[in-house]
Amino acid sequence: MNLKQLSHMLSLSQTTVSRALNGYPEVSEETRRRVMDAAKRHGYRPNPSARRLATGKSGMIGYVLPTGASVDIDPHFVEFLSGLGDYARSHELDLVLSPADADDEETTYRRIVANRQVDAVYISSPRPADRRLALVNTLGIPFIVHGRSEGLDFDYPYLDIDNEGAFHEAARLLLQLGHKRLALINGNERETFAIHRERGVRRALAASGMTLGERHIRSVTMTEENGYRAARRLLEEAEPPTAIVCSSLIMALGVVRAVRDLGLTIPGDLSLIAHDDVFPWLRPENFPVPLSTTRSSIRLAGARVAERLAARISGLEEGARGEVWPVDLVVRGSVAGAPV
């Protein structure tokens, strides 16, 4: 059942039927009702390929997925996707993942824009002066950044959490508890979120007249193993930290293991706070010692990004509005006063 057949059986032109269906004003209410009725009765669904060719709109949102034999997709991605998908579903939006060579995403961005494959894209894990943002900005496709960049000479729409504030609060709490030697086990230092977190910790220390030594900060990909290694190195120093702030629950698993291996205890010898993106399958309250966290649901972020993307597509949102979510500090058993 296509438009031609439908209009024929209604003795109307394709024009009128099309307009009736798409809510254009130049069609009488009675006719519209007739058309709507017949469409529903015959289960007419406009062919998206045809519509796309005619309008250039695809009804999909895009994501360029960096791939490669040695490229790992962030496990956070799946949670973000849950939220995104949940919203997208209610708006009949599909998501197209365009795999790209991790060393050359630009080609793929250009392709999906030139081909008008998607109506909007989102970008995640931005870095300072991220070239993808400049690219996508000049290409003129609607987009939203999940996270933030820095040092760009233009504004852009984004959704981010207050990483600096969160880690500032975490560090401040530890300082208030009397800790003098803090360490930070961070994510990849080239990503903005990690930079912001470091900044937060430094700011808290500075307020107490302290600084974060080179040796007291580790920036690594967020795996259990890297958490373990980082913690071991830190804890085996001459003057080991008495408190650690850690950028992910997964790394925190490694930290806990290192602490145990060294015969130390939490929070007796070491206080620990980690960032929690809220995974259904790993919860901080279930750590051997319930873990204090800075918490922000990455899933909700996914839903919100989808919502804003949809708004941009339909022209309801414009401009470079940035949105920063506050982060909860949830104190559990893993922090205590500094050991004497």
Added chain:
Amino acid sequence: MNLKQLSHMLSLSQTTVSRALNGYPEVSEETRRRVMDAAKRHGYRPNPSARRLATGKSGMIGYVLPTGASVDIDPHFVEFLSGLGDYARSHELDLVLSPADADDEETTYRRIVANRQVDAVYISSPRPADRRLALVNTLGIPFIVHGRSEGLDFDYPYLDIDNEGAFHEAARLLLQLGHKRLALINGNERETFAIHRERGVRRALAASGMTLGERHIRSVTMTEENGYRAARRLLEEAEPPTAIVCSSLIMALGVVRAVRDLGLTIPGDLSLIAHDDVFPWLRPENFPVPLSTTRSSIRLAGARVAERLAARISGLEEGARGEVWPVDLVVRGSVAGAPV
């Protein structure tokens, strides 16, 4: 630059240019070369929307993503996606995720097939008599199942690992080590993989004249917390198991925690083997006691599924070929002889 312009500047018809580009035989080699040349020089890329409208082919593969407020996407998904994306990239295939209400995926399948949005789909986490398979089979779209169903009255193409064999081997090893009381902490009992694993364990037990009691098998969603709970219940019984086979590394984390909480040790009091899908961020050798595993890279499976999907789209693969991968049993420190 579109076909019309290109053909005009070559003084050829659109027909000929189109055919030259698409490798049809009714065009002379010289002309073809001229066309190819000009196309490359002017960066001509056929408009996919137009091509799709004309051919009905989209150059994308589809996946129906169950969503909902209380629906969690399996963390394995992201690793599978890595492999899939890695292959898809080299073939300029995009992946479209169509979010669906988890309680009604059928509508979405029908939609993407009717709209010809994708050239093929894959289906994951199949259950016995899974209705999605019957649906997709009658809808006539090329597909591959990652995993297997059971009790269907037709054959279908799939890629699965030998879950039964893997867990049979794992259980057999434990029995050989003298364990008399085995337990299984399994995934969702409604999924075929879990059924197969249970079958493997039972078969091994049966060969030694034993059975798996109702109380010695737990089927739960694979979270750390559920692993912990299941293990605690098992270990607090009057006659606790001396060996556990576990369906995922994530649950194994919980098992290890439970063992510790109860003041027991691995492998002194309990031997543990878990299935490892090979995550970059959590490795069995890094468990407090290196974990024995049945291992199979879900990432490789993703790549293979993409490969076969591509083959089906281009007509190179047909029929209902099933492919079952063997699983490695990797023995590490977490298993030992049964305590006396």
Added chain:
DNA sequence: CAAGTTAGCCAAAGCGCTTTGGAACACTCT
């Protein structure tokens, strides 16, 4: 050498929608 092939090309008809530029008609105003 006439008839039949074949190689190489083209014009035009789709694919199924949206949108432009009117046309027809019924009103309202002066």
Added chain:
DNA sequence: AGAGTGTTCCAAAGCGCTTTGGCTAACTTG
């Protein structure tokens, strides 16, 4: 009554490709 203003509809021209059905010229074949 005639001009002006809406309202409601339509024919046809796209969107940019693929594919059908031919046409021409050159080449076999008996």
